[in-house]
């Protein structure tokens with residue numbers, strides 16, 4: 001499944017558009033950045049409330065497919081700019097991590 | 110070693126939103142040199158963690174990178190307060206990060222453990238009141 005499929009299936013809002021044809025093979029949830037860098041599998045969709053510039057660095061380093069800001073968590077301006085520069089896809093939903101992850105689990109199966 | 114590539118970066122202690130510039134640049138360089146994605150990922154994450162630490166816990170410093178065909182060696186040197194108990198600092202979950210950086214997602218106490226996990230060799234030389242030197246080596250499968 002691609003990021004594009006994920007957006008359509010889950011009705012996610014696109015905040016920053018990167019490579020929407022990227023594969024999504026896994027899902028990781030976390031707000032502590034070092035935890036995410038240490039544990040998130042590559043090509044994951046990363047669910048978090050951290051919409052600051054450091055999250056973009058972490059997404060790039062951990063090589064996740066996209067970030068989803070859950071519960072309508074905000075994306076700050078610096079982060080948006082950096083995501084644009086690095087082509088990191090940022091999505092948003094009003095759902096919480098649990099509800100979204102349950103749906104993602106069904107999609108990835 | 111004539112075939113080593115040396116890179117040098119200053120890491121500003123002022124603005125930790127900019128931390129990650131050195132690791133980002135090294136990542137790009139390694140990619141263009143054709144190193145494996147796994148090696149690049151390990152170098153970049155270990156360096157980023159160390160860079161962030163230099164900014165959050167110290168007052169910045171510099172970073173020297175030596176790229177060899179079979180390994181990447183990195184020295185990160187800061188002018189910070191030093192680490193009183195390295196063994197404790199290495200434990201997962203130990204953190205003295207202040208509240209303002211915790212609210213940005215730092216302070217899990219996982220940075221040094223991540224560096225250990227992703228590097229093949231790691232050494233810390235630290236002196237209270239003088240600074241900390243972190244040496245790390247990532248081996249590259251050829």
Ligand SMILES: Nc1ncnc2c1ncn2[C@@H]1O[C@H](COP(=O)(O)OP(=O)(O)OP(=O)(O)O)[C@@H](O)[C@H]1O
Nearest residue numbers: 034162166198204205206215216217218219220221
């Ligand atoms: N360069 C440094 N200078 C001084 N103290 C340091 C330095 N690097 C790490 N430390 C100390 O070691 C502790 C553990 O570092 P570590 O990177 O594992 O966690 P953290 O930076 O607190 O949180 P995280 O990396 O998960 O965001 C720090 O909280 C700090 O007390």
Ligand SMILES: [Mg+2]
Nearest residue numbers: 158162220221
């Ligand atoms: Mg750290």
